[in-house]
Amino acid sequence: KSTNFYKHMDSDKMVKLTLKRLSAEDEYPDLSQHNNYMAKVLTQDMYKKLRERATPSGFTIDGVIQTGVDNPGHPFIMTVGCVAGDEETYEVFKDLLDPVIEDRHGGYKPTDKHKTDLNSGNLKGGDDLDPNYVLSSRVRTGRSIRGFSLPPHCSRGERRAVEKLSIEALASLSGDLKGKYYALKNMTDAEQQQLIDDHFLFDKPVSPLLLASGMARDWPDARGIWHNDNKTFLVWVNEEDHLRVISMQKGGNMKEVFTRFCTGLTKIESLFKERSHEFMWNEHLGYVLTCPSNLGTGLRAGVHVKLPNLSKNTKFEEVLKKLRLQKRGTGGVDTAAVGGVFDISNADRLGFSEVELVQMVVDGVKLLVDMEKRLEKGQSIDDLMPAQK
Amino acid sequence: MPFGNTHNNFKLNYKVEEEFPDLSKHNNHMAKVLTKEIYGKLRDKQTPSGYTLDDVIQTGVDNPGHPFIMTVGCVAGDEESYEVFKDLLDPVISDRHGGYKPTDKHKTDLNHENLKGGDDLDPNYVLSSRVRTGRSIKGFTLPPHNSRGERRIIERLSIEALNSLDGEFKGKYYPLNTMTDAEQEQLIADHFLFDKPVSPLLTCAGMARDWPDGRGIWHNENKTFLVWVNEEDHLRVISMQKGGNMREVFRRFCVGLQKIEEIFKKHNRGFMWNEHLGYILTCPSNLGTGLRGGVHVKLSKLSTHPKFEEILTRLRLQKRGTGGVDTASVGGVFDISNADRLGSSEVEQVQLVVDGVKLMVEMEKKLEKGESIDSMIPAQK
Numbered sequence: 058k059s060t061n062f063y064k065h066m067d068s069d070k071m072v073k074l075t076l077k078r079l080s081a082e083d084e085y086p087d088l089s090q091h092n093n094y095m096a097k098v099l100t101q102d103m104y105k106k107l108r109e110r111a112t113p114s115g116f117t118i119d120g121v122i123q124t125g126v127d128n129p130g131h132p133f134i135m136t137v138g139c140v141a142g143d144e145e146t147y148e149v150f151k152d153l154l155d156p157v158i159e160d161r162h163g164g165y166k167p168t169d170k171h172k173t174d175l176n177s178g179n180l181k182g183g184d185d186l187d188p189n190y191v192l193s194s195r196v197r198t199g200r201s202i203r204g205f206s207l208p209p210h211c212s213r214g215e216r217r218a219v220e221k222l223s224i225e226a227l228a229s230l231s232g233d234l235k236g237k238y239y240a241l242k243n244m245t246d247a248e249q250q251q252l253i254d255d256h257f258l259f260d261k262p263v264s265p266l267l268l269a270s271g272m273a274r275d276w277p278d279a280r281g282i283w284h285n286d287n288k289t290f291l292v293w294v295n296e297e298d299h300l301r302v303i304s305m306q307k308g309g310n311m312k313e314v315f316t317r318f319c320t321g322l323t324k325i326e327s328l329f330k331e332r333s334h335e336f337m338w339n340e341h342l343g344y345v346l347t348c349p350s351n352l353g354t355g356l357r358a359g360v361h362v363k364l365p366n367l368s369k370n371t372k373f374e375e376v377l378k379k380l381r382l383q384k385r386g387t388g389g390v391d392t393a394a395v396g397g398v399f400d401i402s403n404a405d406r407l408g409f410s411e412v413e414l415v416q417m418v419v420d421g422v423k424l425l426v427d428m429e430k431r432l433e434k435g436q437s438i439d440d441l442m443p444a445q446k
Numbered sequence: 447m448p449f450g451n452t453h454n455n456f457k458l459n460y461k462v463e464e465e466f467p468d469l470s471k472h473n474n475h476m477a478k479v480l481t482k483e484i485y486g487k488l489r490d491k492q493t494p495s496g497y498t499l500d501d502v503i504q505t506g507v508d509n510p511g512h513p514f515i516m517t518v519g520c521v522a523g524d525e526e527s528y529e530v531f532k533d534l535l536d537p538v539i540s541d542r543h544g545g546y547k548p549t550d551k552h553k554t555d556l557n558h559e560n561l562k563g564g565d566d567l568d569p570n571y572v573l574s575s576r577v578r579t580g581r582s583i584k585g586f587t588l589p590p591h592n593s594r595g596e597r598r599i600i601e602r603l604s605i606e607a608l609n610s611l612d613g614e615f616k617g618k619y620y621p622l623n624t625m626t627d628a629e630q631e632q633l634i635a636d637h638f639l640f641d642k643p644v645s646p647l648l649t650c651a652g653m654a655r656d657w658p659d660g661r662g663i664w665h666n667e668n669k670t671f672l673v674w675v676n677e678e679d680h681l682r683v684i685s686m687q688k689g690g691n692m693r694e695v696f697r698r699f700c701v702g703l704q705k706i707e708e709i710f711k712k713h714n715r716g717f718m719w720n721e722h723l724g725y726i727l728t729c730p731s732n733l734g735t736g737l738r739g740g741v742h743v744k745l746s747k748l749s750t751h752p753k754f755e756e757i758l759t760r761l762r763l764q765k766r767g768t769g770g771v772d773t774a775s776v777g778g779v780f781d782i783s784n785a786d787r788l789g790s791s792e793v794e795q796v797q798l799v800v801d802g803v804k805l806m807v808e809m810e811k812k813l814e815k816g817e818s819i820d821s822m823i824p825a826q827k
Binding site for chain 2: 085117127213217273275
């Protein structure tokens, strides 16, 4: 017979009173120091309305916004500040997410339709970017498997199921795409270092943007990386999205990179379908991913390109903007450029198709390299300035 | 807590084996105790405020531990966690607190006059003395789980209570979100300020959510009595001063703590406490007294003596570096404090520190003169 040491809690009434739900005003986050898309949009009234809801899997507004509350942002970089916990988040919390999406994706309206085009034959050119300048080419996207909640919210059981399905699907790839899966929890330090050196491995989750949204829970359980024998096609499992799919190689043949990308992606999708699973997609948001910034194509196509002269030119930022391109350092987002080598990629994700975005990169980088060559010779680039795309 | 799979409605569709965490590389108290059977029994339970087993264990799943340091690996989200999840927490408590049984009773003694001596530790060796504990306010959930609204109320109640203190306790509250960098640096230099939450032990348990909202530090004008609000516990109460007068530090500690408790009671608030677990705190390691009484003491010779660890164990003391838990000692100066929290009273624990440190300083002096300390090795307390 156990002694109930909690008998003295005569204060049942008091406990209940305190646990009675506090008001929206009591709970509304302090966003006064904040500069991210969520903080720009979320008013107290909106919070009051949305806190009464949850998605079928149980994701709430507090889950959506936690990362944006914990990471006020940077005066110059606009982070998104909110994430989805499942496919339904984008519907249940549309009052917040529609304006965030509109702000982040250049005015994309709740009624707009997004087109998907993964036919690499539609890409013009792209096989002849000068390898003296373009050191490597890469295309990546993400995919979510319908019926499972997303990395901020998923349980260990769900995550493992996603891993298991992914391994099965990837194991049936053949030819140029034949490869192997490396589970993170069994990887040796040597394998890990090699994968990092190859620019393959995803970060251990140290970014507070990821940590605050719960995406690093249970690490490294059910996380892993798959790549083909040639090391030109790889898949990350259960990092920020269920799947991240990457095609890459040295040099400037973006056409080949994109062709492999489309072929591989389409093959993987059909393998999932054979197993009665599909990717999250709808005609408004395109491919549904964890971060609202990756909706649409989820595609980032980019090159590492030498632009030591152009990058110092006063018109560099303006040129990038007109070409709808963005620059990053060669370590990825938020890193600095090293030796005049920049990561140049498409700025858009939603409202343009995959082919259209890669076309912008191909055409834009070709022009940037021409400009670099001019500046090397001490010549002007004024006549090369592009119109706004 | 808001993030994670607390209210993931799909997880119960998966079998126990599919959801049970992989603890094969783990070395913490939770991992030692949690079996599939216990997990299966408790996984669909929740406390009245909605805290679940996955919440309790998340920090221990995410932080496998260290081969030599045993972390606890689980936390409470509210007072009821210790009841609802007792199948996990009772064995963890027993393991961590020297065999403390589910039927044992804990005694509280905050009468500082019951301490014998303690006012004469040699200040040439004992550089500073400090006593800290934690308190949780009944009716609110704990830092791993509480909402912004709850946290803010705790802060407000705490400020009201602390602002009514007077005499030697008269002081001021510094909310973290309006503190200047200069104020912050000064508080860190004074050994007052709590860490920005970078420790994954804290962040994985959700205790750093919404930082720095609702957090702050209060201290008296003399800088000898301070309170941390909403860090790892609702309140952390600290009494400290330079030198070896632990008696005075403990007096101020007991008097201040009791004054604070009276003010809370006047407003119909109490601290979480029961006769089995004593004071209820977030981490199971802090149950009982929640008390860590310690000194910074110069023991350059004794600390290199082969029997140092054994002496500490027998005296029921532990050593840390002068930066706190998990830091290294600097210049032969160690942080020496009581190892126990549960099953002995506040007076008893501080008595162990006072008597033990006195002995170690005498040993240090002997070793300085090149004499042996073999006859001084104590019996197991």
